Amino acid sequence: AVTGWWKPELYVAEYKKEPGGQGKLVGYEFENTFQFTEPGRYWADVGLLASYGHPRGRGPGELELGPLIEKTAGRFDHRVNLIWERHIGSGASHGTEFRYSYAGTYALTSSFRPGIEAYGRPDDNAYQAGPVATGEWHVPGTHGNVEYRIGLLLGINPAAPRRTVLAQVEYEFF
Structure with missing residues (x-):
């Protein structure tokens, strides 16, 4: 984090695989998270996500x-994200x-x-839900942590993908 309230992240590789297709590198992303409230001081912690995704090759x-809203109560953690997205640049659609998303976890460790x-x-008109597992380990002898998230989302209605596998690994250093 740059400050206690601003955390920029740079994703140097965004990979995407559509059902029945081959996976490919699709772009890069610069993401900023801003924390507006002091964690734990109010009923919920409130922040803001602002990001720009740059495509690999041509395209918008x-x-x-x-807003990002989080509530921790004991070992339970609840997160709600409400995100608006707009394409910009050559070939961009004009809609927003x-x-x-909602994520609820229970910290066993x-x-x-x-x-x-x-x-x-x-x-x-696409809705999905499913089980996940997340965690974090401190890397000994460093100022970094490894975080992971895995899960399986199932389509709730016909317009949603039938199954989506989530797999994310991040190395954070400060």
């Missing part, structure tokens, strides 16, 4: 903006899309937090 980029995630894209 993406701007994303929206909305999506939301810092390295294992089982839970559930749910996603909605009202513009596409």
